[in-house]
Amino acid sequence: MxxxxxxxxxxxxxxxxxxxxxxxxxxxxxxxxxxxxxxxxxxxxxxxxxxxxxxxxxxxxxxxxxxxxxxxxxxxxxRGVIFQQYALFPWLTVRGNVEFGLKLAGLSAEERRKRAEQAIDLVGLTDFADALPKTLSGGMKQRCAIARAYAVDPEVLxxxxxxxxxxxxxxxxxxxxxxxxxxxxxxxxxxxxxxxxxxxxxxxxxxxxxxxxxxxxxxxxxxxxxxxxxxxxxxxxxxxxxxxxxxxxxxxxxxxxxxxx
The missing domain is CATH 3.40.50.300 (P-loop containing nucleotide triphosphate hydrolases)
Known part of the structure; x- marks a missing residue:
């Protein structure tokens, strides 16, 4: 390696x-x-x-x-960065938070949705994709943060x-x-x-x-x-x-x- x-x-x-x-x-x-x-x-x-x-x-x-x-x-x-603080946007759903970085990267709505759904599924939050952060437990918020990092396909976490x-x-x-x-x-x-x-x-x-x-x-x-x-x-x-x-x-x-x- x-x-x-x-x-x-x-x-x-x-x-x-x-x-x-x-x-x-x-x-x-x-x-x-x-x-x-x-x-x-x-x-x-x-x-x-x-x-x-x-x-x-x-x-x-x-x-x-x-x-x-x-x-x-x-x-x-x-390089995806994940801190102890979840740093989620409280007004966005799980899907919206995961898609945020992809939107900044200029991806189309279709591609954003596809990548976000893959990342959300990867961390086991598919049933909560439309939930707001205030309804999530601490562990679920951190899984959302991990999904957001994975969605942009970083080589390094x-x-x-x-x-x-x-x-x-x-x-x-x-x-x-x-x-x-x-x-x-x-x-x-x-x-x-x-x-x-x-x-x-x-x-x-x-x-x-x-x-x-x-x-x-x-x-x-x-x-x-x-x-x-x-x-x-x-x-x-x-x-x-x-x-x-x-x-x-x-x-x-x-x-x-x-x-x-």
């Missing part, structure tokens, strides 16, 4: 009132085409800043970010804690839904999370970051087959990986074999 997203020695600082905060310090990372990668780490480690660079929403002070070998200079339709505000049961259900969707229509996924179980369950690789300054601390391969299942969550292999990631995130002051980015 070839690298889809490439972070090359990226650095980012922010000016505070009395000091300078280094969000990222000389971070390099390669994410392969159609790979599902999760990024986890303590608060302030630069996870969201790193994703923002890939989205073209944050400009690095040093280094460069590339997608398909081309420098990222701003947002682009080949950038997800910043999309399930962070959901209850535990809905969160687990949406993890399975996301993997089902990813299995049907492979995309390169960079998924930011604070949840260690979620990081292991979804990913082929878990990127563990450290803070002050923000940097890559370890990269842990998840050698578990897809599709992931509930039985897999309860397996000794999953428990071992979870413990390894947990220790890397929460015990970074102890000696470890850090993996260079």
């Amino acid at each position: 070839n690298s889809k997203i490439s972070f090359q020695n990226v650095t980012k600082t922010f000016d505070l009132k009395d000091s300078v905060f280094t969000a990222l310090d000389d971070v390099s990372l390669e994410i392969e085409d159609q790979e599902f990668v999760t990024v986890v780490g303590p608060s302030g480690c630069g996870k969201s800043t790193l994703m923002g660079m890939a989205a073209g929403l944050v400009t690095p002070d040093g280094g460069q970010v590339e997608v398909d070998g081309a420098p990222v200079t701003g947002p682009g339709p080949e 950038l997800m910043d804690e999309p399930f962070g505000a959901l209850d535990a049961l809905t969160r687990v259900q949406l993890q399975d839904q996301l993997l089902d969707t990813w299995t049907q229509q492979k995309r390169t996924v960079m998924f930011i999370t604070h949840d260690v179980d979620e990081a292991v369950y979804l990913a082929r690789r878990v990127i563990v970051m450290a803070a002050r300054p923000g940097r890559i601390f370890r990269i842990i391969d998840v050698d578990l087959p897809y599709p992931r299942t509930e039985e897999m969550r309860l397996s000794p292999e999953f428990a071992q990986l979870r413990n390894e990631v947990w220790h890397a995130v929460y015990h970074q002051d102890e000696p470890q074999d850090a993996v260079a980015a």
